[in-house]
Amino acid sequence: MKYSRILPLAAISALAFYACEEGTSSIGSSIVSDEIEIVIDSAFTVTGSSVPVSSVVSRSEYQILGNIDAKGYGTLSADFASGFMPANKLTTGYGMTAANVDSIRLAMVMRKGQMIGDSVMPLGLEVYRLNKPLPSSGLTSDSPINTYYDASSPIASAIYNATVAGLPDSIAADYTYSSSSTDEARVVYVKLPRELGQDFYRKYLSTEGPALFNDPTAFTNWFPGLYIKNSYGSGRIMRFENSAIYLYLSYKQTLSSGRDSTIKVIDTFLAITPEVVLNNRFAQQLSPSVVSLAQQKPIVVGPIGYDTQIQLPIKQIVESYRSQAGNNNVVNNLTLHIPVSEIANEYGIDPPANILLVKKDKHNEFFENNNLTDNATSFYATYSPTTKMYSFTNMRQFVIDAINKDKEGTLTDADGEYILTPINLVTETVSNGYYSTSEIVIAITPYVDTPAMAQFDLDKSHVFLTFSKQTMR
Numbered sequence: 001m002k003y004s005r006i007l008p009l010a011a012i013s014a015l016a017f018y019a020c021e022e023g024t025s026s027i028g029s030s031i032v033s034d035e036i037e038i039v040i041d042s043a044f045t046v047t048g049s050s051v052p053v054s055s056v057v058s059r060s061e062y063q064i065l066g067n068i069d070a071k072g073y074g075t076l077s078a079d080f081a082s083g084f085m086p087a088n089k090l091t092t093g094y095g096m097t098a099a100n101v102d103s104i105r106l107a108m109v110m111r112k113g114q115m116i117g118d119s120v121m122p123l124g125l126e127v128y129r130l131n132k133p134l135p136s137s138g139l140t141s142d143s144p145i146n147t148y149y150d151a152s153s154p155i156a157s158a159i160y161n162a163t164v165a166g167l168p169d170s171i172a173a174d175y176t177y178s179s180s181s182t183d184e185a186r187v188v189y190v191k192l193p194r195e196l197g198q199d200f201y202r203k204y205l206s207t208e209g210p211a212l213f214n215d216p217t218a219f220t221n222w223f224p225g226l227y228i229k230n231s232y233g234s235g236r237i238m239r240f241e242n243s244a245i246y247l248y249l250s251y252k253q254t255l256s257s258g259r260d261s262t263i264k265v266i267d268t269f270l271a272i273t274p275e276v277v278l279n280n281r282f283a284q285q286l287s288p289s290v291v292s293l294a295q296q297k298p299i300v301v302g303p304i305g306y307d308t309q310i311q312l313p314i315k316q317i318v319e320s321y322r323s324q325a326g327n328n329n330v331v332n333n334l335t336l337h338i339p340v341s342e343i344a345n346e347y348g349i350d351p352p353a354n355i356l357l358v359k360k361d362k363h364n365e366f367f368e369n370n371n372l373t374d375n376a377t378s379f380y381a382t383y384s385p386t387t388k389m390y391s392f393t394n395m396r397q398f399v400i401d402a403i404n405k406d407k408e409g410t411l412t413d414a415d416g417e418y419i420l421t422p423i424n425l426v427t428e429t430v431s432n433g434y435y436s437t438s439e440i441v442i443a444i445t446p447y448v449d450t451p452a453m454a455q456f457d458l459d460k461s462h463v464f465l466t467f468s469k470q471t472m473r
Contacts, residue, residue, distance in 0.1 A: 037469050038332070041320045044463040046336070048310035048456065050294035051419070055142040056304055057367050058280045060448035061426060063108065063272060064303070065125065066237035067230045068117050068451070072345030074286035076451055078237055078303075079229035081134060081145055083276035084245065086223075087269040088214040090204050094251045094263075097205070102248045102264075104197030105189055106226070109242040110162065112184040116347050116450045117236035119162040119186075124231040127156040127190055130224035134277040141282045141304060141448070149227045155196065157231060160188040162238055188240075190228075197247050200269070216275065225276070237450045245270035280448050290453070293343065298456040302352050302422040302447040308456055309360065312336075314416030317399060317465055318406045328470035331403070334395040335464045338381075338420075339457040340388050351383050351454030352422035352447055355390050360417040367446055376401055380423060380444065383454075399465065420456065422447035 064078040106127065128149040163186065203209050203222070212218055247267040252260050272278060282304050293299055298308040321331065340351050358366050359377040366378055373380050376397040381390040405411040426443035 035470070039324055039465075039467055039469065041324070041465045042462060043320070044313045044316055044465070046310055046312060046338075046458045046461045046463060048298040048308050048420075048458050050297070050299050050306045051309045052294075053301075053304050053307050053421075055140040055282075056446040056448065058139050058141045058143070058278075058448055059445055060278065060280055060424065061241065061274060061445075062280070062424075062448060063228075063240040063243050063278065064237065064280045064282075064448065064450065065108070065228060065230060065240065066115075066117070066123060067234040068237050068347065069234050070117075070346040070349070070451075072287060072289060072343065073347065073349055073451060073453065074284065074290060075234075076237060076303075077230060077283045078280065079227070080278060080280045081130060081148060081225065081227040082243070082272050082278040083130075083134060083220045083225035084223070084270040085216055085273040085276050086213045086219045087267065087271075088210075090201065090213070090247070090267050090269055091249060091265045092205065094253065096249060096251050098198040098202040100249050100251050101194060101197040101201050102250050103194055104192045104200070104245065104247050106156075106192055106228075106243065106245050108188045108190075108228075108238075108240040109244075110186045110188070110238050110240050112186060114239040114241070114450070115162050115186075115236055116349060119236065121233065121235035122159050122161055123233035123236060124159055125157065125188075125190065126154040126229055126231045127158075127192065128153070128227040128229070129155050129196075130227055133220045133224045134279055136277055139277070139279045141280060143279060143281070145227060145279070145281060148224070156190050156192050158188070158190045160190075162186045162188075162236060186238075188238075192245070200247065201249070213269075220276070239450050243272045244268050290343070293455065298420075298458055299343065299453065300352065300355070300420060300422055300456070301453040302451065303449055305453065308420040310418050310420060310456075310458065311413065312416035312418055313463070314402050315406075315411065315413065317463070318402050318411065320465060321399070321403060321467055322406075325467055325469045330468050331396055331399050332466040332468060333393075333464075334399045334466070335462075336392040336395060337462040337464075338390045338392075339460045340383065340390065341455040341457055342388075343453050343455055345453070347451075349451045349453055352449075352452040354380055354382050354423050354425050356380050356421050356423045356444065357392055357418050358421070359415075360419050361414075363419045363421070366444075370443065372441065372444060380425070380441075422449075422452055424449060 063080045067077045069075045130148050132148060204213055212222060247269050249265040250262055253263050255261050284304050286305055294306050299306050300308055357379045362377050375394050379392045379395060381392045383390055402411055402415060424445045424447055425441050427439045428442045429437050429439050431437050
């Protein structure tokens, strides 16, 4: 479909006055008018195909754990290894020693609904102590972990689910992020060996202890972290956004009445934070139906599985502009709308919330360099469940750069080769004044999350090139 709309701007008049001899005069006038024609061209076709993805850079703010086997998707298992950021101060005094450590436990917190599968299904997990620090770079979702822990010596195990059903109200009420019941959380607790807590406390009480706990690098060399894996069961993948280790201490104190009282203390002294190395690991076997679909249609499957490579009709876009715009012209915008079809599956796995459109030859460096989108070679869009599409609405610079390359004679079809890949957005809320705030994107990472998938209906996609040209009359 192609159409244009003419918008008359104004009639510009100029009058020239001339005075000659006294008693005679001549007045000359001219009227110059122009029109601005807004042209919207949508006669473009986008093509593409699925591209297998066996691993992703596993940097993320989330910890993914679990195992599913879903009809229409396949199998996916997820586990993670991570260092921990130490608190720089623990509760001391009152004559306490390592003997005052009662227990220690790991708490992994998930917002309600941040999972795929059955919330009630009991799964098993095991916890291992790492024997050396994880590397600070180069980790991917299939990086081997076997040399970082002793598979024969788990330090803890637990059976877990994702529900508070059956808990007393007084306890269930604590499973929230705020006073609002709509912001509920699910917490998986794992009791760790008391001896481990005593080792931490004994180290902190030592001469070098406070300095060690105040130096994250030195602390990681002493305590490299933990590896948490699913031990048995299938039916759920959970996304934790906060994992911490709590130390429980107690000591006796004599009250003024002469009666002894036991004082209990809880220290949150270790946590997974953005500063530590976190490696999420995935193993996947997609179902034959998904593999067959990928051979016929452009699809995306995350966290690993498939991306889609597309060909934007860059030469046709430039030719349309050049043939219609004339000399006095301005590129207004280029928008791309890609409809999506959900792929039927047992667990209702949805399309990824956000998708990245990035130039094919810049795909790897985008994530390696922690880039943000530049609206020239990279763009992101958020999935709309209402319209069932991704909309890239600010691609003006993409067109301008293509026009300039065409002038230089260097424009090729490769300039229109792009990758569609799922992503996670890291956002931050900033204040715009006394009463308003806005959310900004501070980082874009590969999609390290619960399963997601969708089919791109590229034959129904819409590309709108909008430009204006001025006609002098």
